Amino acid sequence: MSKQPFLSGKKGVLGVILLIIFLSALPIVLEAEESYFIYFLYISFIYITVAQGWNLVAGYAGQVSLGQHAFFGIGAYVTAMSWDAGLTGYLDPVAMFSSGAIAALLAVIIGLPLLGKLRDDYFALGTLGFAEILRVVFIQGKDITGGPIGIMLPSGRYAGMTPYYYISLGIAVLTLVCIWFLIRSRFGLGFVAIREDEQAAEANGIPLLRSKILAFSIGAFFTGLCGSLTAYYSFHIHPGGVFTLTWGLLPLLMTILGGIGTFWGPVIGAVLLAGVFELANMWMPELHTLISGLFIVLVTMFMPNGVVSLVKGGDGPPFLYRIGPFRSLFGQSNTGRVSDGAYENGAENTIQR
Amino acid sequence: MANEEVLRLENISKSFGGVKALNNVSLSLAKKKIVGLIGPNGAGKSTLFNVVTSFYKPDQGRVFLEGRCITGVTPYKICRKGIGRTFQLVKTFTSMTAYENVVVGALYGHKLRGKDAQKSAMEALELVDLADKKDVVTSHMTLSDRRLLEVARALASMPIVVLLDEPMAGLNPTEIVKMLQIINRAREERDMGILWVEHKVDAVFHLCDHVAVLDYGVKIAEDTPENVAHDTKVIEAYLGKEAVKR
Numbered sequence: 110m111s112k113q114p115f116l117s118g119k120k121g122v123l124g125v126i127l128l129i130i131f132l133s134a135l136p137i138v139l140e141a142e143e144s145y146f147i148y149f150l151y152i153s154f155i156y157i158t159v160a161q162g163w164n165l166v167a168g169y170a171g172q173v174s175l176g177q178h179a180f181f182g183i184g185a186y187v188t189a190m191s192w193d194a195g196l197t198g199y200l201d202p203v204a205m206f207s208s209g210a211i212a213a214l215l216a217v218i219i220g221l222p223l224l225g226k227l228r229d230d231y232f233a234l235g236t237l238g239f240a241e242i243l244r245v246v247f248i249q250g251k252d253i254t255g256g257p258i259g260i261m262l263p264s265g266r267y268a269g270m271t272p273y274y275y276i277s278l279g280i281a282v283l284t285l286v287c288i289w290f291l292i293r294s295r296f297g298l299g300f301v302a303i304r305e306d307e308q309a310a311e312a313n314g315i316p317l318l319r320s321k322i323l324a325f326s327i328g329a330f331f332t333g334l335c336g337s338l339t340a341y342y343s344f345h346i347h348p349g350g351v352f353t354l355t356w357g358l359l360p361l362l363m364t365i366l367g368g369i370g371t372f373w374g375p376v377i378g379a380v381l382l383a384g385v386f387e388l389a390n391m392w393m394p395e396l397h398t399l400i401s402g403l404f405i406v407l408v409t410m411f412m413p414n415g416v417v418s419l420v421k422g423g424d425g426p427p428f429l430y431r432i433g434p435f436r437s438l439f440g441q442s443n444t445g446r447v448s449d450g451a452y453e454n455g456a457e458n459t460i461q462r
Numbered sequence: 463m464a465n466e467e468v469l470r471l472e473n474i475s476k477s478f479g480g481v482k483a484l485n486n487v488s489l490s491l492a493k494k495k496i497v498g499l500i501g502p503n504g505a506g507k508s509t510l511f512n513v514v515t516s517f518y519k520p521d522q523g524r525v526f527l528e529g530r531c532i533t534g535v536t537p538y539k540i541c542r543k544g545i546g547r548t549f550q551l552v553k554t555f556t557s558m559t560a561y562e563n564v565v566v567g568a569l570y571g572h573k574l575r576g577k578d579a580q581k582s583a584m585e586a587l588e589l590v591d592l593a594d595k596k597d598v599v600t601s602h603m604t605l606s607d608r609r610l611l612e613v614a615r616a617l618a619s620m621p622i623v624v625l626l627d628e629p630m631a632g633l634n635p636t637e638i639v640k641m642l643q644i645i646n647r648a649r650e651e652r653d654m655g656i657l658w659v660e661h662k663v664d665a666v667f668h669l670c671d672h673v674a675v676l677d678y679g680v681k682i683a684e685d686t687p688e689n690v691a692h693d694t695k696v697i698e699a700y701l702g703k704e705a706v707k708r
Contacts, residue, residue, distance in 0.1 A: 295569045295570070298558075298562060298565070298566055298569065299566070299569075299570060301555065301557065301558060302555050302558075302566050302570075305554075305555035305556055305557060305558070306553045306554075306555060308517070308549070308553060309549065309553035309554070309555065310555075310566075311517075311537045311538050311541075312515060312517075312537060312538075312541055312546075312547050312549075312553075313538075313541055313546075313566050313567045313570055313571050313615060313616075313619060314538050314539075314541035314542045314567070314570035314571035314572070314573075314619055315538055315566070315570045316536075316538050317538065370557075
């Protein structure tokens with residue numbers, strides 16, 4: 110059984126580089142300011158980044174966070190507040206980096222109690238609660254945060270779609286490259302070990318809390334970057350817009366649809382779902398949510414391992430393999446398969462700590 | 463030195479609510495030796511393991527590794543200091559290959575890097591005869607192979623002491639013979655002591671230098687396998703008072 114992920118090796122690297130060159134050239138070919146497609150790609154890149162950030166925490170390290178919108182919101186507010194105060198400028202790399210860094214710092218601070226004391230569902234609820242608390246804090250923040258109305262930024266500075274496109278592309282590429290190397294390092298191996306069995310991971314020398322916080326804060330950093338760029342794009346930041354659960358749930362949906370715990374899953378899921386949202390919105394605005402919802406239900410029903418399982422060499426078994434008539438086409442390729450390994454999974458005697 | 467002490471437990475006590483799971487248990491383990499730990503269900507064997515690996519904190523008593531007190535150190539540091547363990551219910555990382563499982567032990571358990579980690583992982587796999595299955599995903603392995611894999615993962619962290627928690631559970635007679643060979647090989651090739659909890663008493667008696675018997679959290683006997691087998695207290699614990707009279 111091969112575990113080689115697809116798009117790896119020399120051909121894969123070449124393919125990815127060509128794709129990046131193609132994407133970089135697009136605004137030149139298409140009319141960037143007019144093209145809806147450029148906007149679509151811009152929002153897709155942001156979705157890819159946020160989804161991949163969540164995938165690192167939940168898909169690889171197994172810590173399901175429902176509070177990613179906290180980091181998105183913090184990123185947006187750090188950028189908006191520092192620009193409002195005159196500390197940073199328009200599309201300022203320092204502001205963007207600080208936004209990510211402060212989101213990551215927040216993840217460390219909140220991760221210590223949440224990741225240290227809570228597990229599984231309780232951790233998920235804890236992160237959800239934390240993000241909601243943060244939203245209320247920013248609503249009640251009076252002059253410091255601008256209250257429920259938020260912060261207005263000088264929209265006259267808008268420099269057109271092109272810079273946003275390139276920055277979002279850059280952020281997405283940076284995220285993917287970082288996470289690609291991270292999951293292939295010993296840290297990535299440690300994350301997966303923690304996901305598979307915390308007790309065994311700990312008994313084999315993996316520092317649980319430190320590793321979990323590392324994954325959590327790296328995810329938060331990239332999510333914060335996206336929040337920052339969104340602040341520059343919308344010129345109006347308010348708690349209802351950036352601390353909304355949408356930014357907590359979208360990455361989750363996209364990652365699961367694409368293939369959780371796989372590298373390309375969140376990428377495919379983000380682009381696909383963004384596409385479905387936009388198309389449904391364009392053609393049948395009144396049925397938009399219905400169609401998007403139906404799509405999500407169908408994918409999860411028929412592709413529980415995500416869309417990535419369609420691609421040969423993806424991390425799950427190929428989708429077509431699981432449909433009766435196609436089974437013979439694939440043959441018995443699973444060498445070394447002896448049993449399904451469900452011997453003793455029933456009675457887990459977890460140790461109380 | 464043949465009789466070098468690697469692990470010493472001093473007067474360990476541990477209660478859960480009103481139940482005394484361990485009561486004043488002391489134990490000593492020397493390098494290259496295997497000490498078997500037997501006892502009826504609920505005698506406190508697994509609790510003792512969890513105290514040694516710091517998953518539980520003892521109410522009383524101390525644990526020494528090569529003369530240094532390690533009581534209360536966090537579990538991941540216990541591993542790095544040199545105590546490896548396996549679990550009664552196998553806990554392999556199921557989505558990983560056999561090699562990836564073992565390399566975790568080398569990378570994290572002994573902080574080896576790069577080629578050193580690879581080498582340590584492959585040596586451990588070879589020791590348990592799993593080198594040819596290194597690329598098999600763990601969820602596709604038999605129970606017997608996964609138990610061996612756990613041993614390999616513990617060995618890859620270059621332990622001074624290995625705790626085996628019922629490595630024979632669920633294995634068929636052929637697999638038990640194989641496991642016995644491998645435990646013996648591990649003792650001969652590595653400079654370490656082995657503490658071995660087991661229900662299959664004949665397997666323990668076959669290989670152990672010493673056998674300790676726990677009953678209701680109390681160590682009721684510790685001696686060579688032959689003497690333990692004839693100890694009245696032990697027979698009583700396993701078969702009841704009637705058996706002793708006869």
